[in-house]
Amino acid sequence: MDIEKVNSMDFGEFVDVFGNVIERCPLIAAAVWSQRLFSDLEDLKKHFFAFIDALPQSGQEGILRCHPDLAGSELRRGTLTAESQREQSGAGLTTLGTDERLRLAELNAQYRARFGFPFVLAARLSDRAAVSRELARRLLCPSAQELRTALGQVKKICSLRLADLLHADPAKL
Numbered sequence: 581m582d583i584e585k586v587n588s589m590d591f592g593e594f595v596d597v598f599g600n601v602i603e604r605c606p607l608i609a610a611a612v613w614s615q616r617l618f619s620d621l622e623d624l625k626k627h628f629f630a631f632i633d634a635l636p637q638s639g640q641e642g643i644l645r646c647h648p649d650l651a652g653s654e655l656r657r658g659t660l661t662a663e664s665q666r667e668q669s670g671a672g673l674t675t676l677g678t679d680e681r682l683r684l685a686e687l688n689a690q691y692r693a694r695f696g697f698p699f700v701l702a703a704r705l706s707d708r709a710a711v712s713r714e715l716a717r718r719l720l721c722p723s724a725q726e727l728r729t730a731l732g733q734v735k736k737i738c739s740l741r742l743a744d745l746l747h748a749d750p751a752k753l
């Protein structure tokens with residue numbers, strides 16, 4: 581898909597295609613559509629990021645809360661979005677042993693209790709060992725720093741999902 585195709589999309593098509601580049605936040609795609617035309621793919625990505633950056637903290641935390649836990653109950657119930665399912669599966673989180681799954685669940689619960697939002701990490705850039713390691717490390721970070729880190733991960737997930745949709749190299753996005 582090239583930028584001319586993106587610019588030619590009507591509202592419904594745009595939200596259908598880009599509605600989940602930020603997990604379960606189609607409102608962001610709906611807002612970004614109003615800002616077309618886009619000069620290139622990089623420009624499109626910047627509009628998604630600028631929307632996130634302009635939100636008050638409550639809105640930024642809301643975005644984080646739209647993310648399912650990694651290796652959590654939604655994965656077990658089979659209710660993840662297709663994108664999240666692929667990402668968690670690619671990181672090996674769908675085949676954890678019971679001990680590993682319970683350890684991750686305990687760390688996820690501690691993280692949520694401390695910060696008030698779920699632990700978010702771009703699973704595709706990680707693997708099962710690194711997920712637990714990162715979770716344990718970030719659990720000890722100051723709250724303001726952790727909010728910034730988590731939003732950075734949301735942007736990485738967004739970049740990778742955009743790159744998939746546009747068949748682009750994520751490094752060039």
Ligand SMILES: NC(=O)N[C@H]1NC(=O)NC1=O
Nearest residue numbers: 650664667700701702703
């Ligand atoms: N909790 C969390 O990070 N979830 C996200 N990460 C990812 O790569 N896909 C997701 O759904």
